[in-house]
Amino acid sequence: MKLIIFDIDGTIIDSVNTDDDCFIETFYNLHQIDLTNVDWTNFKNITDIGLTIEIFQKYYNRLPSTKEIELIKNHFFELLNNRKEEFTEIKDSLSFINYISKIPDFQIGFATGGWKETAELKCNYVGLDLDEFIFKSSNYHFNRAKIIERVIDEALTKNNINQFETIFYFGDGIWDLKATEELDIEFIGVDFKKNNKLKKAGVKRIIENYETQSKIMNWII
CATH class of the missing domain: 3.40.50.1000 (HAD superfamily/HAD-like)
Known part of the structure; x- marks a missing residue:
């Protein structure tokens, strides 16, 4: 098998372009972090949670809380849902x-x-x-x-x-x-x-x- x-x-x-746009917008809306010119290949773990962890470590020198992760995920979801016709x-x-x-x-x-x-x-x-x-x-x-x-x-x-x-x-x-x-x-x-x-x-x-x-x-x- x-x-x-x-x-x-x-x-x-x-979906990559829409996904990137909404991910970047999420961090700007919730944390005023500008990732517009980010090169994702500079991150160690290029996954949604991996990126979130590394962004928090870089800008806040700490890990995100469970509540912060949920807020990010939910906001990201809503932005994507509003643009789902692009998929x-x-x-x-x-x-x-x-x-x-x-x-x-x-x-x-x-x-x-x-x-x-x-x-x-x-x-x-x-x-x-x-x-x-x-x-x-x-x-x-x-x-x-x-x-x-x-x-x-x-x-x-x-x-x-x-x-x-x-x-x-x-x-x-x-x-x-x-x-x-x-x-x-x-x-x-x-x-x-x-x-x-x-x-x-x-x-x-x-x-x-x-x-x-x-x-x-x-x-x-």
Whole structure:
């Protein structure tokens, strides 16, 4: 059996720009912290909770409280909800997920650096029900590799096996690539914006969208 795990933002949904805008606006509205020119790659853990922790450490020299995290998450959710019409699926991503989810030899999971609530908002809007799959988010851990690891662990338990034949992770960020290298699992890059960042990082298997289904299947079968 093979495990196929998908990131969400920039991998199956075109949501990165809106997500960045709303995240930046959230911290400005609630804490008057200007992240307009921030380079996310300068952070250690590029997940919603990971970024929140590091921002608090940088600007306040302390960790955020549970209440502060909830306020940030809720405000972020409302901003995204007001712009949800901007979320669209990356071409044929949903049909591809639907197709492979029906193959008995495949287990499907989702691991996102976003919060559970905002990931569900985006996926519900484009027509993907995460309740049908194994799904983990930064609600579970601040580290992306640990989030992916939790999907793997649950998938092993669900299928009552000790290991998968192969594990593939679809992602769009350099941080996704680094997480798969840490876990020693296979990586397939998604570059629908054609910025070539993954190619420059040495990734060999890259798609712009899921239209080339036969090529993807040749990689994962």
